Amino acid sequence: MNENVEQWQVRKAAVTSQEGAVASQHWLAARAGAALLAEGGNAVDAAVACAMALNVVEPWMCGLGGSGFMVIWQAKEKRARVVNFQGVLAQGIDSADYPLDPAEPLSLMLYPGVKGRANERGYGSITVPGAVAGLGLAVGHYGKLPWERILAPAVRLAERGLPIDWHGTLQIGLAMDLLRRDPAGAELYLPGAVAAPPGSLRPPPALAATLRTLAAEGPRAFYEGPLAAAIAGDLQAGGSKITVDDLAAYEAEELEPLSGSHRGAEVHTAGEVSGGPRLLDMLGYVKANLNPGAAVGPETWIAYARGLDAAFETHKKKVGLDQPGGVQVGGCTSHMSAVDAEGNMVALTYTLLNRFGSGVVLPSTGMLMNNAVAYFDPRPGNPVSLAGGKRINSSNMCPTIATRDGEAIFAVGASGANHIVPCTAQLTALLLDYGMSLEDAFHTPRIDASARGSVRADPAMGEAALAELKKHFAVEVAQQLVFPKLYSCPSGVARDPATGRCWGMADKSQPVAGAATPAPFNLEEEGVKAETPRA
Template identity: 55%
Template structure:
C-alpha cells in the first residue's frame, strides 16, 4: 500500500554536493564557514580535535538555530597513535529542584519530538522552564584540554570573528526563523534579534547577536571554569531565574563531562564506535546485527532485498527502543507497522534540530561530534546578558511518573537520537559520519555506514545515494529515486510513503562525514546535498569574505 504524501511531487531538484579532498585533513559541517574555521586549525598545525572544537564554536555565530553554547551532545574521538577510541557525553541535566507539577499534561498538545506527551503552555519545549544545564562548553573544553594541541584562544578566534561580524541572512536563514517565529516571539530578546519589526529577518540583511562575541571571548579566556563556576555562571543563572527557570548556581557548578570507552559494533571487518546506549548507538548496533544476519554475504551492489533487509532491521531496533523508553508497552506486539502506545504515529523530526560535524587530520586522528539545542532555536530563549540561545532539552524527559525517562532532579539526558560514529578497520580510522534530524538521525547514519561497509561505496556515493526512513511509526518513507523493483519490494512488506529528499522538511536527515584512505592518505569531507549552507573544508587560513560584510545591519 502506498500512502499519500504531501512531499511526493513538491519539488524537481536534482541535488548533489562536491566533496573536498586533501592529504592534510578535512572537516565537514552544516555551515561552510564553520568547516573553514575548523580546517584553519589543521593549517596552523593542529589536530582533528582542535578542528572539531573550532567548528563547533563557530556554529554559534552562523547556525545558531541548531546548536551552541546553550546545548549539549556527544563526541567520539579516534586517537591514531594510541590506537583507541574515546567517547564524551556532555548531555544536559535537569535542575535539582525540578517539579513534575510544573509540567501538567495537556492532551490537546502534540507529542514532543521524543514521543512524550505535550504539556500545558508547551512548558517542556518552549520558554525558561524547558531549559536543562547545557553541557556544550564543558564538553568542548574537556576535549580540547585532553586531546587537542592548540591554545583555546586561537581555536576560538574564528568563532569570535564571526560573532563580531554578525549573522548574514540568506533565504535559508529566513526559512529557519520563520519556522519558529511563534516560539521566538515569546521571548523579548529573541524577538528583538530574529524578528525585527515583528517579522522574520529578510535575506540580505544582517543580524548581530548582542553579547555573543563577548561571551565567546570570556570562554576563550576562562574556559569551562568561568561558564560553570565563575562570572559567566553568575550571569547565566541570574538571567535564567529571572525568566522562571529552577536552575541554580549549584546545578551549573556540579556539572561534569563523562569520558568513557565508546560502544562498539563489528560489521564486515569494521569496528564502529558510538557514544553508547544513551545515544543512537545501541539502535545502530542492533540494526547492523539484524541486517548482517539477513544478508550474510552482500551482493556486488544493493538489490531490492537489501533495502527490505535494511528496513526490517530499522523497524526491529526502533520497536525495541520505544519499549525501552516507555513509548511502547513491554507487551507491544510484533507488528512492524506500529506507532506509539496509543497507536499514533510519532513523527516529530520536522521541527527537530541538531548539528553534526566531522574532522580528520593527516595523522589519521578522526572525530565525530553531534550537539544540539534539541528543537530548532531550542527553547526560543536568548539570555539577555550573554547572548546565548538556550536548549529545550526538558522535552527529552517524560512528564509522567514511573517511566525510565521520567523527569527527576539532577537527572541526565539518557535517551537521544544523536549517533556520531567513527569506523575503524585494520587499525585505521576509515570514515566518520553523523547527522541532524531527530528520529531520522540513526536510520540515515546507519544506512550511509552500511552502504560503505556492505558494498564498498565511497563516502560521496553513500551520502548521495537514495535513502529510506523507518522508525516503527506506521509506515516506511522512501525516496522516489529508488528503482521500481525496490519500491515494489518495499511496498509488498510495508505501508509506503513516497517522499522526495527536500531542503525542508528534511525527511532523510542531514548527514555529514569525512573519510581517509590509509594507503594514499587522502582525506575527504562531504556534507548532505539537502543543506545549502553546509560543506567541507581543507586546511587553509581562516578569512572572512569582505564581499559578505557590506549588508545593512539590523540591530535589536
C-alpha cells in the first residue's frame, strides 16, 4: 500500500457562526446552501440547495439522476425523521438481461460480475431516480422557503457552467473509458476526446433548462408531464426498461429513524436498509468493550476495528454476500450536513453509485444517470435480488445525527462505498467517546475495516499504534490521500446547545470540500474564473 507517498501535512479549519453552517464535498455547493440560511431558510432548505448545486459542481457523484437518504432533526418537535429516496427498478426489468460472467470483476457492491457489466454501465444499469422526489418532499414538509428559491443557486451555476479545476480533470480522467461510450457525456466532459482541462468552463445547457423547469413547475414535474415524458423517451431510446408509468409511480418514503444510544447520546440513522444497522452495531461493540481514557490510543483502534468487522459480518449474512471484501480503492457518492440557528440539523447522502453512474447523460435533459441496478444481487433468491418495481433495500449510505437531552449536537456522513460506514461510525464514536471537537475528530487518523480479512490504517496514528494493531490484525498501512479515497470523504456540522455556536467541517484530504456560514451567494465574488470552453 501507499505508506509514504505525499510529503506534506494537510489541515482544514472548521467554520463557525451563531447562525448555522453547511458542509459539503464541494465548497461552492456549501456556499449555495449557506446562502439559503442567510435568506431566512432553515437547515432543510440549506441542505437541499446544497444538494441541487452539486448537480453542477460535482456531477460525477450525485444529482437529479441519483437517489439516497436524508435524516432531519426538528428542533421544536425534538424529533428525527428520515426521507428514503432510494431508486426503484423498472417494473419490466428482466434478470435474464444480466447473466453472470466469471470473466467480469465483482461489482462495486461485491456481487458476482455480469456479462458486459450491463448492471453497471449504460442504460440497462439505471433505476428510477428518487432524488427530486425526496428533496422535494423534505422541502414541502420541513422547509421554510419556496422551492424555486431553493433551486435558484443551482440554476445560476448551471447557466454559468461546470468549473473545471485539476480535481475535476482527475475525476473525468478516471472515467474516460466510460464517458466515451455515451455521445452526450463525451461532448460535455471530453472536448477534443480528452478530459476537460483545468481552467475551463463546461456549460450544460440541457441541465440548466431542466433545473429551470423543475424550479418553475415543482418536483413532481420530474415524474409526470412533459419533462417526465422526455426523460422516459431518452431512457427507452437507449434501451432502458423504465417507462413513464414507472416514473409516475415513484414516491419517496418518510420514515422513523433507526436509533440507538452511545455515551449518553441518542444516535439517529437512516433506517434498516441504510448503513445505519452496521453503525449502531459497531457502537454497541465499542460501548461494551472500550473504556475510553483521556485520549485515543491503540486500544481505541483495536476496539473500533473489531466492532466494524463484527458489524460487517452480520451485514454480509443478512444480504447474502459470500464474497471476500476484495481490493477497494474508494467509491463515490456525496454527503452534506447542515445546521441552523434554531438547532435544526440535516444529514443528507445521495449518489449516482459509481463515479459518473451509468456513464449516461440523457440528451434531452442533460442529467447524468445512476447505475443503481448494481445495488442488486444478479443471482435470484437472495434478499437483494433483482425484481421489477423493487426499491433499493441495502445501502452503505449512513447519514447520522446525534442528540443529547433533546438537542442536536452533530450531524455527520460520508461518501465512498464500503468505506462510508467505517468512517461515519468512527467519527460518531470519536465525538462521543472522547468529547472531541468536530475539527479534531476530522483530523484524527482513521482505520478502515469491513470483515475483509485485513484492517487498513493511516500511518499518521504513529508506530506504537500500528505495532499494536499488527498484533491483532493483518494490517495494510496506507496514507489518507486525495486519491484513492481509502478512508471515505466525510462532511459534518455540530452545535453547542448551551451557546448556540455552530461549526461546519469537511474532509481535509478532499481539495474542493468545504464548509460555509450564512452569506449571500454571489458567483461574481466567489473567486472562480475560467477560460472560454475549449472545443
